[in-house]
Amino acid sequence: MKARVHITLKSGVLDPQGKAIGHALEALGFEGVGDVRQGKVIEIDLVEEDPAKARKQVEEMCRKLLANTVIENYVIDLAS
């Protein structure tokens, strides 16, 4: 089973990189660009085949290492 973890900054946390990307898009002539936020994606191959157990395992990974929950949110997608 494969897990894909999306990590994004919480709303209200300033994202200077996202802001710089937004400015660059404007400079390239893209119109109508609003707020831009940058995050990261982590893909993990798991031996576990049971979706409930896999989700529980990846949630623990997120809390212990993958995300800093002071500033970041995470969303887990599972695919077999």
Added chain:
Amino acid sequence: MKAAVIVFPGSNCDRDAAVALREATGKPPAMIWHRDSALPKVDLVVVPGGFSYGDYLRSGAMAARSPIMQDVIRRAKDGVPTLGICNGFQILTEAGLLPGALMRNAGLKFVCRSVSLRVENSQTFFTAGYAVNQVVQFPIAHADGNYFADDDTLDRLEGEGRVAFRYATPDGETSPEGNPNGSSRNIAGIFNAAKTVLGLMPHPERAADPMHGGTDGRIMFDAMARALG
């Protein structure tokens, strides 16, 4: 005073810290490798600056989960004085010993220069050598030094006297002009609730010898040596 300096792969201020500690205490500190699982008996633990584990995932994230840090966390919670400088500050926040997080500098650039800091609390064994509102010069060298915490946490830090230093202009104004990285409320360094743990982005150990161009940081090491025997 017997001190320990933690050494991670990618630490680069561990020897600077060791020299500053040796000069202040007359004794070389124990250098403790990140894979060790236990600290020797020490009066002070220093988590030094650098780029531990290449700053992978988040600055300080991997180091905070290394074997030695589990003992550093235990000792710090038992009251053993702990000082985190630059990457060490990032590691202490990732380890949960200090609140908040160090984010990418607001200007997105790595900033390497001397900055002015205003001393906010001199009633701790780290800062007893300074006077409140004194302006000192320490170097900074970081890309992720933008201190962030939610407003409740910031209010609590200020209310409990847990802000150690703020970035300031040379005349002590904590204005946006004096803020090199966008840190919330110009915060450069904070204490834990017991004021036995200090984390700061600027480098006192790089302002500890006349050859460094300044000695304001030496005062911190001398104060610790006096307080901790």
